Every structure is written in structure tokens, then in C-alpha cells.
Amino acid sequence: ASPKGTPGPIIYPNPASGGTVNILPPPYRGSSNVRVEIFTLAFRKVQSATFDNVPSGVSVQVNLTDKWGAPLASGIYYVVVTTSSGRTIGKLLILR
8 A cells, every 4th residue: 555645546537438548657756667457356456567668747558458358347446556656556447
């Protein structure tokens, strides 16, 4: 978990109904590799993506599919975003 006062990632659209979602990590210095992992509420990992050398303030686009390419089902997911400044967790609601 992130320390109190640390903002989580900004996830939009949220709720999401399409095939992708944009994730804006919390601010960090310069640029950083950004790792995005999506988990079910039971903490089963369903998606993982790494983006190299992303400047701070730039969002990344993540496909809302599982590792076999099937669309993620409706429901609530945890989105774990890891950057050079640490790890933060957001929630994503998918409505199909």
C-alpha cells in the first residue's frame, strides 16, 4: 500500500466498457518504466504490461484482456502501478 497522502493512479474511463483503459501513474521524477498489473478481487493476476521510459505526467494505455486475449469480465479489479517512485493501487470497475 502507499503511504497516506500519496495519490493513487488515475484510471480513465472508470467505469470502463471498452477494450482499453488509460492509466496515469502518480508523479515521479523524469521518466520511469511503468509496470501495470491488473488483479481480480481475489488477487488473481489477469493482465500485466510494462512500458519503458514513460515521462512523468504521461498516461499509458492498457488492454482490458486476460493473458489469452479474452475480454475481462464485468466487475471490480485492482490496478497495481509500479514506477521509480514506488507502488500504488487503484480500483477499476468494468461494465460490459
